[in-house]
Amino acid sequence: MVMIPKNNREALRSLLIKHEGYRKYPYVCSAGKLTIGIGHNLTDNGLPDYMINKLFEYDVGWAVRGLLGVFSNFATFSGARQIALIDMVFQLGLPSFKGFKNTIQFIRTGEWALAADEALDSRWARNDTPERAKEITDMLRSG
Numbered sequence: 001m002v003m004i005p006k007n008n009r010e011a012l013r014s015l016l017i018k019h020e021g022y023r024k025y026p027y028v029c030s031a032g033k034l035t036i037g038i039g040h041n042l043t044d045n046g047l048p049d050y051m052i053n054k055l056f057e058y059d060v061g062w063a064v065r066g067l068l069g070v071f072s073n074f075a076t077f078s079g080a081r082q083i084a085l086i087d088m089v090f091q092l093g094l095p096s097f098k099g100f101k102n103t104i105q106f107i108r109t110g111e112w113a114l115a116a117d118e119a120l121d122s123r124w125a126r127n128d129t130p131e132r133a134k135e136i137t138d139m140l141r142s143g
Contacts, residue, residue: 013038060086066094070104081112084139091132092124107140116141 004012020039029035033043047055063086067074074082085107089097098104100122106115116137119125125133 059090063089063094066097070094070098071107078143080139081143084136087132087136088119091129112143113141 016038020035022038023036026034026036026042029039029041033041035041035043064074066089067082067085071077071085074085077085088100100119102118103115106112106118119137119140120133122133125137
């Protein structure tokens with residue numbers, strides 16, 4: 001790769017932002033390609049592994065921070081239960097996860113089997129992703 005001097009790199013960045021835009025969310029560009037950032041063509045180029053791994057680390061941190069807000073004792077949960085809850089937040093998002101009020105209450109009182117039962121009594125488990133829900137609730141139940 002050709003190294004561009006820092007002052008030229010900033011000029012290039014400014015010009016590309018002017019022409020391509022700076023987008024946090026994917027959009028379809030004028031050529032019909034799914035694009036993000038400063039003109040990054042996701043359709044043809046995807047993301048490199050290091051970016052995927054950075055996004056993963058960012059998302060795990062986001063999920064854990066959210067779960068710490070729901071469960072002040074989250075750090076004391078078994079590894080399997082932490083992983084199961086992070087998986088739920090990844091899939092559902094924190095606001096939807098917070099809708100599992102009975103599940104959350106049973107977790108707070110340490111009644112993991114009842115928490116799992118409550119999670120299974122949901123659209124998430126019945127219709128959305130039943131196999132995933134079964135695996136996650138088994139992890140909650142068994143710890």
